[in-house]
Amino acid sequence: MQINSLLNRIELYKIFPKNAVGAELGVQYGHNAQFLYKLTEPKKLYLVDPWELPPEGTGKLIFNCVKASFQHCPEVEVIRAYDWDWIETIPDEHLDWVYLDSSHLYHNTKREVTAILPKIKRGGILAGHDFCTNPWWKTGVMRPILDAVQAGQIRITTLTEEAFPSYYTEVL
Numbered sequence: 001m002q003i004n005s006l007l008n009r010i011e012l013y014k015i016f017p018k019n020a021v022g023a024e025l026g027v028q029y030g031h032n033a034q035f036l037y038k039l040t041e042p043k044k045l046y047l048v049d050p051w052e053l054p055p056e057g058t059g060k061l062i063f064n065c066v067k068a069s070f071q072h073c074p075e076v077e078v079i080r081a082y083d084w085d086w087i088e089t090i091p092d093e094h095l096d097w098v099y100l101d102s103s104h105l106y107h108n109t110k111r112e113v114t115a116i117l118p119k120i121k122r123g124g125i126l127a128g129h130d131f132c133t134n135p136w137w138k139t140g141v142m143r144p145i146l147d148a149v150q151a152g153q154i155r156i157t158t159l160t161e162e163a164f165p166s167y168y169t170e171v172l
């Protein structure tokens, strides 16, 4: 099966399942979360980030701002935690889709991919940002995703054409 190509991640979000249960892991200021929310029209959306930015107090401030920006959206739950800790609390096959955009470091991404896959329904979506190498995270995003492809756990169906591409994979 050929891999599709889309202009950017905004176009990608339009093919995410609607009225579904999704999660963004790595939220930062919540800019991307707004697009995910508007374009996927989720039944439930989890936004997970530890918000541990220095200096002291900054993380809490940003967490509160993100929470405030979704205060009128009852489907959205903003969770201040490391994603691997939150992942342990949810049942298997609970999620229809995930957008992973956290530290990008190899050991962290490997840990996240390993932990999240059983939590996504078969036929569901594991997507994420920055499917490219970079002096900062090196092969930290591409390798764990391609490891999972090679292990037959996921199949890449779509990539985006940006300098910092997103990937979209089906959970097998």
Ligand SMILES: C[S@@+](CC[C@H](N)C(=O)[O-])C[C@H]1O[C@@H](n2cnc3c(N)ncnc32)[C@H](O)[C@@H]1O
Residues within 6 Å of the ligand: 025, 026, 027, 028, 029, 030, 031, 032, 033, 048, 049, 050, 051, 052, 081, 082, 083, 084, 101, 102, 103, 108
């Ligand atoms: C690149 S930013 C996310 C940007 C956001 N997705 C966007 O496009 O607007 C990376 C975020 O990942 C968060 N992060 C790092 N490690 C994490 C982890 N283990 N679990 C969840 N979030 C994490 C950082 O706190 C940071 O806010």
